[in-house]
Amino acid sequence: MGKTKTVKPYEIGELDHYLFGQGNHYEIYKKLGAHRVKNGKKEGIYFAVWAPHAEEVSVVGDFNNWDESANVMERGEPLGIYTCFIPDVPEYALYKYCIKTYKGEYIYKADPFANYAELRPGTASRIIDISDISWSDQAWMEQRKAWKHTEQPMSIYEVHIGSWKKHPDDEDGFYNYREFAREITKYVKDMGYTHIEIMGIAEHPFDGSWGYQVTGYFAPTSRYGTPQDFAWMVNYLHKNKIGVILDWVPAHFPRDAHGLADFDGTPTYEYADPRKGEHPDWGTKIFDYGKNEVQNFLIANALFWIEDFHVDGLRVDAVASMLYLDYGKRDGEWVPNKYGGNKNLEAIGFFKHLNSVVLGRNPGALMIAEESTAWPKVTGSVEDDGLGFSLKWNMGWMHDFTEYMKLDPYFRKGAHNLMTFAMSYAYSEKYILVLSHDEVVHLKCSMINKMPGLGFDKYANLKVGYAFMMGHAGKKLLFMGQEFAQLREWSEKRELDWFLLEEPEHQYIQNWMRDLLHLYKRNKAMYEQDDTWEGFEWVNADDGDRSIYSFIRHSKGNKKNLLFVCNFTPMARDDYRVGVPRRKQYKLILNSDDKKYGGTGEERPQIYKAKKGECDGRPYSFAYKLPPYGVAVFEF
Template sequence: MAAKKTTSKTAVKPAPKEPVEVTDVDCYLFGQGTHYDIYKKLGSHPTEQNGQKGMFFAVWAPNAAAVHVIGTFNGWNEDQYAMTKAGEVGIWTIFIPNVGEGELYKYLIYTPEGNKIYKADPYANYAELRPGTASRTYDIEGYKWGDARWMNARDKKDVFRQPMAIYECHIGSWMKHPDGGDGFYTYREFADRIVPYLKELPYTHIELMGILEHPLDASWGYQVTGYYAPTSRYGTPKDFMYLIDELHKAGIGVILDWVPAHFCPDAHGLARFDGQCIYEDPDPRRGEHPEWGTKIFNLAKPEVKNFLIANVLYWIREYHIDGIRVDAVASMLYLDYGKKNGEWLPNKFGGNQNLDAITFFQHLNSVVRGSYPGFITIAEESTAWPKVTSPIGTDGLGFTFKWSMGWMHDFLEYMKLDPVMRKGSHYNMTFAMSYNDAEKYILPLSHDEVVHLKCSMVEKMPGYEVDKFANLRLGYEYWIGHAGKKLLFMGQEFGQHREWSEARELDWFLLQNPLNAGMQKYVAELLKIYRKYPCMYEIDDSWAGFEWINADDKDRSIYSFFRKTDDSPVKLMFILNMTPVEYKDYRVGVPEMTTYKLLLNSTDEKWGGPGGSNIPKSIKAKKGDCDWKPQYIAFDLPAYGGLIFQFESK
């Protein structure tokens, strides 16, 4: 009789972690700008050396005469812990025993002239809550992720043929905690509130503003001091991991606002870090934004490019971020952006193109998108710079998507007009389709459009309150139907009246008003339609996915078009009446001799409209020339009416 096999129940001990240290290879790769794991070496890291637990510190300060670590663990003693210079690239290191998590620290940098500079850690994973400016030791390892299904599926999807509806959000002002103080919910508390909200609406992604550590609330997070630290305003790094984990488990992607265009000039930050300009160009004509009062990264330096590229990889690997929206790309591409004559220097060919920025973006997108195919990079680029979203490895910049700032500007300029005046600007609403195949676009209605006296979305609209909401429902229907992915800033989904302010929460009390509550339900319905029908999102960058029925009905200010795709017979037709005039027996040419089913009518009472429309739920096409087509359907088109019909090709 054969002996039974036995298995040992003895747990296999994990291999001991290698001590954290900076080697000659690390210094060489960093000096070349290709050390994509540099964040695992620079900064502060819990480790063990010679059997003793403690903290390893490393900082790049090539011009320093000496560097010391000071902190709460030694009473801020400036003489106790002197660092050692490792190699010629200028990295300083030290292991300090018995230092654990949660300790505040800074680097005390001595210049060759004998001056003292106190700096926060550029690679710190956690920071002291403002107004404090120190870094804080933290172990980012050990979080137990539960989003394996999301992560495994992400890189297998073709992002261009997936729906993308982004909710742009600022955590600190989305909703305030009733307990007073700053009123901030923690990342975990925010997760418990935002996840069900976004599932109900339903968005596919959330774009988070102001996550990278920054000292000033009023900067909205666009003047950064801590690129490797999620802001401590809302909790710890692992609290932020929890937020992302919960969003992923709910099927919601996370995009991070990322700011490589400029950085905060505060004394504890990156500016003149070791007494000289190592992150920025020393010549203010290339190293400063006079309009913004900020510093510009010197993208000619390998160590600076390494700092930024490794930063994106850090957010991908350690926090499972799904994408970045790169702020102010145009300001990086043009040397004279926001500058007067005498405030900028041309490139070596005499032009205004920033050749180092072009190379940087190509390098960034090649590394990031090449390594993580499902990861999304989005350019906020406001000019006609060509090939922003070209494939990686070509002569373009290699972004996944570009914000369509031209579409946004034309759309808003049209929608704010009195309906009587709209026929004179009719082609504002059609022009974007003439260049739609030039890039992969996102249609943004962002925070920038609802601040600085620009008015909220609903307050941009003409007329009395009911007219404003009727116009905005039309505008949103056009936005959802137009080719391109979608982005909407928080609060605009329910028609917030006041402009956005980072100092207060959204006006949630408005949902007691039927118009606001109806608008929220209407946006939710638009998003459900958008996500349900592949013709709405599978082909966004060519005429194969969009076709005008009548783009020229300017005298009546009516637009009609339909969306289509190559692997489904189901299509959606949009008809938008941009005036308060009802058209009896309105006829629209249709592409198929079939039945057209009404999916949505913007004037229905449940959305806050007047109701009373008698449009049949199902209309059969009739033979007869109309809109250059041999068949049509007819119905009474309501004033300010936006309609969506479903039909199928035979």
């Protein structure tokens, strides 16, 4: 038998080839890419790239005058991983891989494993050493291990860094990661959110894709600074007890010449058959989940963000497009699976593998599915044939809620069930209720402009809608700007219309949302039994004629419960009576008629005593003067 070649710790060896070929090399990003190493007495960069069908690969960069012949790489078998060591390459140097294809053509590709990229419109990768990033969020990371999302508050502020606020002194108007961290922390703490979810952070060439068409999966976008700046932001947010969730896009990638598409001159990362490998509607390529190396690339990438950059969760974009082979396709544009069905069996296997590994290695981290269909057991355990996600976006609730809220109050009585239906399936998955960026773009109107009526009615509708959402079972997510009733649809090209807060109506909505968020965080009844029937109880779900909903949120052991009453019409109900389960005192803790929310400020008693007398099928009740679009929350 031949002797096994000894390899230096940073080099790609037989074991690396084997594990990557099996799809189990979860830290492959520490080997592939460009890493600063010591080779004997020389310091330099060890480059490694997977290009199985390439005839030849070389590293070109500003350190070798982009000369294809200067640094030719050595091919490693059996997978076709090319490597080379180049001494004295400076930090931030630009580079690409020059790949000679099987057709004899030369193509230039950015490094799929690069940690930093040239600012667009440039497309090269940059050398950077991220091994020296220091962290001081140990307390947060330790607590995270024991954190149970089902029993903890989660109110997420979805934010796009480039347009939350524009920087007056930057050519593009971008705050860098550190500046953004300080600003967003102040705002999020004041408002009472528990997490931020950041849109499109991995490197992408086109601002208008919002980061959903990725060319650099292992690189925080250079628009807002370096990977060190990005890490500083996460660390800073953690030290201020704010969780960080990133959008993550394993569904598809763009065709840009420098990206993953036809990486070595053949479909390397994507399915070869265009009926499986292309999204006709999006003009993008679909990852080949049947290839172990591609699954490995994506799973390692998820681990990279969660383990190396301390990110608390990934919201996985466009899950439905991965699960269904015919998603967004007409007859003849897709290929059935081996059983003749439309399920992508390889993508299903990928999700089970992904979630088992990521959550198994990182207790307390989150994997969140943006899945828009009724696919069963998205948050079910892998052992029970589920996909293994922690949480799922409740797109059904979002659709019913927005359809109901758009209605003129006169017609709401005919659609009363739109607001109650979600509770019939609320415990089939672990849900997040979402009003995301997708609901306020592409001529869908901002949240305030979805509301019927004019003036007072619009703002009053939004207030009662937000109260219903915050009281309903499930975690919460709201897109930036909607918390102060942004009038215009969102655009990545401009900052939010913060000047609106000079107007009292917008200040009222912000005050209301702030108090709802703090009420949510303060009261265990609103979150600790989100995934069980014991946590939510309708008092009256059938008051369609008056379009009033009343329900109770229960804490564990019923120590402190909350009663919500929401009136979705402009009719005042001076004689409103609500049924209650006990002969107790009910304390009014939130009243939408308060002056700071734009109400009349009418004086009201704080304590209401329940009296014997059946109402809403309960043995006791009390009367409350319910104003137009009134919301009242009582503690008992």
